Amino acid sequence: MTRTDLAPVAPTEPGAPVPPAAPLLLGIETSCDETAAAVVDGGGRVRSSVVSSQVDLHAAYGGVVPELAGRAHLSLLTPVVATALEQAGLPGASAAGAPVDAVAATVGPGLIGALLVGASQAKGLALAWDVPFVGVNHLEGHCFAALLDHRDLAWPLVVLLVSGGHSMILAMDGPGRYRLLGQTLDDAAGEAFDKVARFLGLGYPGGPAIERAAAGGDPGAFAFPRAMADSGLDLSFSGLKTAVVNAVRRHPDATDADVAASFQQAVVDVLVRKTMRAATGLPAAGVCLAGGVAANGPLRAAFAAACDGAGLPLYLPSRAMCTDNAAMVAAAGAWQLEHLGPSPLGTPADPGAGLPLDVAPAGRGAVASTRPVG
Ligand code: KG4
Ligand code: ZN
Numbered sequence: 583m584t585r586t587d588l589a590p591v592a593p594t595e596p597g598a599p600v601p602p603a604a605p606l607l608l609g610i611e612t613s614c615d616e617t618a619a620a621v622v623d624g625g626g627r628v629r630s631s632v633v634s635s636q637v638d639l640h641a642a643y644g645g646v647v648p649e650l651a652g653r654a655h656l657s658l659l660t661p662v663v664a665t666a667l668e669q670a671g672l673p674g675a676s677a678a679g680a681p682v683d684a685v686a687a688t689v690g691p692g693l694i695g696a697l698l699v700g701a702s703q704a705k706g707l708a709l710a711w712d713v714p715f716v717g718v719n720h721l722e723g724h725c726f727a728a729l730l731d732h733r734d735l736a737w738p739l740v741v742l743l744v745s746g747g748h749s750m751i752l753a754m755d756g757p758g759r760y761r762l763l764g765q766t767l768d769d770a771a772g773e774a775f776d777k778v779a780r781f782l783g784l785g786y787p788g789g790p791a792i793e794r795a796a797a798g799g800d801p802g803a804f805a806f807p808r809a810m811a812d813s814g815l816d817l818s819f820s821g822l823k824t825a826v827v828n829a830v831r832r833h834p835d836a837t838d839a840d841v842a843a844s845f846q847q848a849v850v851d852v853l854v855r856k857t858m859r860a861a862t863g864l865p866a867a868g869v870c871l872a873g874g875v876a877a878n879g880p881l882r883a884a885f886a887a888a889c890d891g892a893g894l895p896l897y898l899p900s901r902a903m904c905t906d907n908a909a910m911v912a913a914a915g916a917w918q919l920e921h922l923g924p925s926p927l928g929t930p931a932d933p934g935a936g937l938p939l940d941v942a943p944a945g946r947g948a949v950a951s952t953r954p955v956g
Contacts, residue, residue: 609912613692686915
């Protein structure tokens with residue numbers, strides 16, 4: 583890896599000129615193809631957030647190559663952490679002592695080689711600085727993204743969590759308290775975007791490529807299926823992907839724009855319909871979006887209209903906070919540190935970890951957690 587590979591390192595949302603509130607957390611995220619570090623303070627303010635995307639590295643292969651991702655994290659993480667500390671106005675390792683009060687890192691779910699790089703680095707820094715380590719669940723991190731931008735939330739929220747590997751509708755009864763209302767029975771929404779983009783030859787990552795292609799298309803050109811739209815809260819996207827493939831084979835002259843727009847509309851319709859049904863049924867005090875697919879412009883606009891119509895507040899993380907970043911990991915880590923305590927340094931990376939769901943009405947802080955502790 584050459585120095586030029588460090589060029590994509592870019593700050594997002596530098597901290598406001600307000601003195602940092604304790605505790606200061608360094609967050610590290612390396613679960614997939616973004617190498618990210620961020621500093622978040624006790625007031626929930628993002629002091630720095632640096633994301634180095636590996637998109638160019640994996641684009642040639644049409645998707646993430648796990649071994650390449652792990653190696654890239656290894657070369658990128660140290661400079662990314664240094665940049666995040668620097669942009670937060672903090673010294674690195676120095677005689678002045680630890681620059682932060684704790685170090686949080688994603689420990690799962692994700693690619694094992696990628697997770698190990700971030701988790702090991704975080705444990706090493708925590709040990710060297712003599713501060714607590716906090717192992718964070720990546721899906722829980724996504725749920726904290728909207729909380730960074732919105733302080734005065736009413737509960738419960740219905741959260742639509744749509745990422746590359748997961749699609750879930752959750753009841754969030756408070757920070758750290760989740761109940762599963764529905765989930766995909768096959769492909770995740772992001773996976774459907776990625777597969778359809780690959781089929782159309784639009785490149786990787788698929789979501790932004792589909793959104794760009796769809797901008798000039800007719801969302802009504804193809805009547806793609808809205809699976810199980812009127813029953814239950816579970817989701818299914820594999821039939822939609824097959825319908826796109828069949829339609830393109832039957833209509834070889836169809837434009838990518840029309841196919842992409844019709845596909846995107848089908849995904850948006852079903853996500854809005856199911857999430858709003860969950861929100862009115864609960865009933866929820868608001869709706870929150872999380873995960874990479876929540877960066878999708880038409881999805882955000884459709885939710886704004888639906889929540890407006892239902893009289894429900896909509897909590898949208900910024901687009902940068904929807905896709906993988908370390909500020910959300912630091913925010914989840916701060917909550918966890920305060921309410922559940924630090925994680926043992928022996929906490930393993932768990933590639934298949936699920937979101938820690940409530941096992942009793944009192945919540946995770948009060949009962950044995952579903953979180954695996956090593
Ligand atoms: O949360 P995320 O960044 O990483 C995971 O935890 O998986 O989500 C990545 C997923 C990918 O499938 C990507 O195609 C999708 O989010 N995505 C989008 C958009 N930006 C990213 N999907 C639709 N529209 C977008 N603008
Ligand atoms: Zn993610």
